Amino acid sequence: MRPLLITVGSRGDVQQFLALARGLLAAGHQPVLAAPRRFAPLAAGSGVEFAPLNDEMLAMQDAVAGQGARAAITAARSVRPMLRRLLDDQAALAARPADAVVYHPKSLGGPYIAEKLGVPAIAGLLIPLYIPTSAFPSPILPARLPALFNRASWRVAAAIEAPYRGTVRTWRAEALGLHDGFLPMAELVKAGSVLHAWSPHLLPPPEDWPAPAHPIGFWTMPADDTWTPPERLARFLDEGEPPVYVGFGSSTTGDPEALTATALEGVRLAGRRAVLATGWGALQPGAVADDVLVIKEAPHDWLLPRVAVAVHHGGVGTVAAALRAGVPQVVRPFLGDQPFWAARLHRLGVAPAPLRGRLTAPRLAAAIEDAAALAPTARTLADHVTAEDGVATAVARIAECVESRS
Incomplete structure (x- = not known):
C-alpha cells in the first residue's frame, strides 16, 4: 500500500501519526507522512517519507501564548489566509499516488x-471527537453539563470547525476542482472509517458505539535503542531515590516563572527530588537547588519508568507514556481534553483528583504523596496497556479498507 498520512497540530498529534507511519513501513508498505515542517527533524532517520506542510498557525500560537485576549483576537484575523496556505500545501499532495x-x-x-x-478516507482520532455517546460528554466541552446533555455535547466539535467551513469549501472547489457534494468534516468522519487510537483500558468503548469505532490502542513509537541520556541526567538519576517528573509541554498560564516556582516548591514540600522538563516554554526556571535537574526534554519511554511520579498537563500523549511506564500521575489540566483525561486517570486509580483552578505548592505536595501510594495500581494497568499493539491493529484496518475498495 501507499498510504498518505496527514496530521496538523502539536508534537503529540504528529508523533502518534509518525508511529503509525513507521508501523506501515515495517509491514512493507510505502507511507508518506504530511505534517507541519517544524517536525521534519522528528521524522528524520525513521525511513518514512516526510512531506512538509505550512506551519504558520503553529508559529502564531507560539507568539500569542500567554499574551492575553487582545493578542489572540488580533492574531485570529490572520488565521484564514494561513489556513488557505496550509490547505494549498495539502492540495499538492493530491499529485502523489496513494x-x-x-x-x-x-x-x-x-x-x-x-x-x-x-x-x-480514514479519520485517525487520538481523542474522542465526533462519534456521539450518551455515556460521557465530549472531552473538549468547556463546561460541565448534566448527563442528560451528554449526546448533545458532541456537537461542539462541529461548532469549532464551522468558522472555517467557508474557507474549506472554497479551497475544495478552487484547488481540487470538487465543486459539488460538499460535506463538513463532522459528517464525513461519522459517515466514514475511524481509527480511535487510545487504549480501551484508559477509556473503554461505550455500549452505544458501533464495533468499528472501538478504540484499538495507542500509536506508540518503538523504543529508540540508540538514544543515550546526557551524562548529567544519568548521574542525577543514580544519585538518589527516583525523582518526580514535572513537565507541562506547551501548556502555560501566561506566567511560566510563577508556575515553575510553584511546582518546585510543591516537590520540595513533598520531600522529593525533581527532573523538570521545560518543553516548549511552559516552565522557565531560574536558579534551582541541587536536588532539581532541568532538562528541555527526554524520551518519555526512557525517562518515565525511572521516576516515582509524573506531574503533567494531561495531554493524551503524555498520559499514554505514563500509563505504559507504570508510573502514577498528578495532572494539572489547562485546556481542551486535558480535564477529561485527568478525570479518567483519577477514576482508574492511577492519579489523585485533578488539580483544577489555582495551583499552590501545598496542594501539589499533597497530590504527589497521594499519587505515590497509587504505584501498585499504575504498574498493574501498565501490564494491560503494554500488551496492546494499536499500530499493528491500525495497519490491518487500513489494509482492510483498501482491499474492500479495490
Missing part, C-alpha cells in the same frame, strides 16, 4: 484529498 488517506481532523483538508484521489 491508496488511502489517514487524516487528523485538525488538518481540515484530509478527507477532501481522499475524495480527489478516489481512495478511502
Whole structure:
C-alpha cells in the first residue's frame, strides 16, 4: 500500500501519526507522512517519507501564548489566509499516488484529498471527537453539563470547525476542482472509517458505539535503542531515590516563572527530588537547588519508568507514556481534553483528583504523596496497556479498507 498520512497540530498529534507511519513501513508498505515542517527533524532517520506542510498557525500560537485576549483576537484575523496556505500545501499532495488517506481532523483538508484521489478516507482520532455517546460528554466541552446533555455535547466539535467551513469549501472547489457534494468534516468522519487510537483500558468503548469505532490502542513509537541520556541526567538519576517528573509541554498560564516556582516548591514540600522538563516554554526556571535537574526534554519511554511520579498537563500523549511506564500521575489540566483525561486517570486509580483552578505548592505536595501510594495500581494497568499493539491493529484496518475498495 501507499498510504498518505496527514496530521496538523502539536508534537503529540504528529508523533502518534509518525508511529503509525513507521508501523506501515515495517509491514512493507510505502507511507508518506504530511505534517507541519517544524517536525521534519522528528521524522528524520525513521525511513518514512516526510512531506512538509505550512506551519504558520503553529508559529502564531507560539507568539500569542500567554499574551492575553487582545493578542489572540488580533492574531485570529490572520488565521484564514494561513489556513488557505496550509490547505494549498495539502492540495499538492493530491499529485502523489496513494491508496488511502489517514487524516487528523485538525488538518481540515484530509478527507477532501481522499475524495480527489478516489481512495478511502480514514479519520485517525487520538481523542474522542465526533462519534456521539450518551455515556460521557465530549472531552473538549468547556463546561460541565448534566448527563442528560451528554449526546448533545458532541456537537461542539462541529461548532469549532464551522468558522472555517467557508474557507474549506472554497479551497475544495478552487484547488481540487470538487465543486459539488460538499460535506463538513463532522459528517464525513461519522459517515466514514475511524481509527480511535487510545487504549480501551484508559477509556473503554461505550455500549452505544458501533464495533468499528472501538478504540484499538495507542500509536506508540518503538523504543529508540540508540538514544543515550546526557551524562548529567544519568548521574542525577543514580544519585538518589527516583525523582518526580514535572513537565507541562506547551501548556502555560501566561506566567511560566510563577508556575515553575510553584511546582518546585510543591516537590520540595513533598520531600522529593525533581527532573523538570521545560518543553516548549511552559516552565522557565531560574536558579534551582541541587536536588532539581532541568532538562528541555527526554524520551518519555526512557525517562518515565525511572521516576516515582509524573506531574503533567494531561495531554493524551503524555498520559499514554505514563500509563505504559507504570508510573502514577498528578495532572494539572489547562485546556481542551486535558480535564477529561485527568478525570479518567483519577477514576482508574492511577492519579489523585485533578488539580483544577489555582495551583499552590501545598496542594501539589499533597497530590504527589497521594499519587505515590497509587504505584501498585499504575504498574498493574501498565501490564494491560503494554500488551496492546494499536499500530499493528491500525495497519490491518487500513489494509482492510483498501482491499474492500479495490
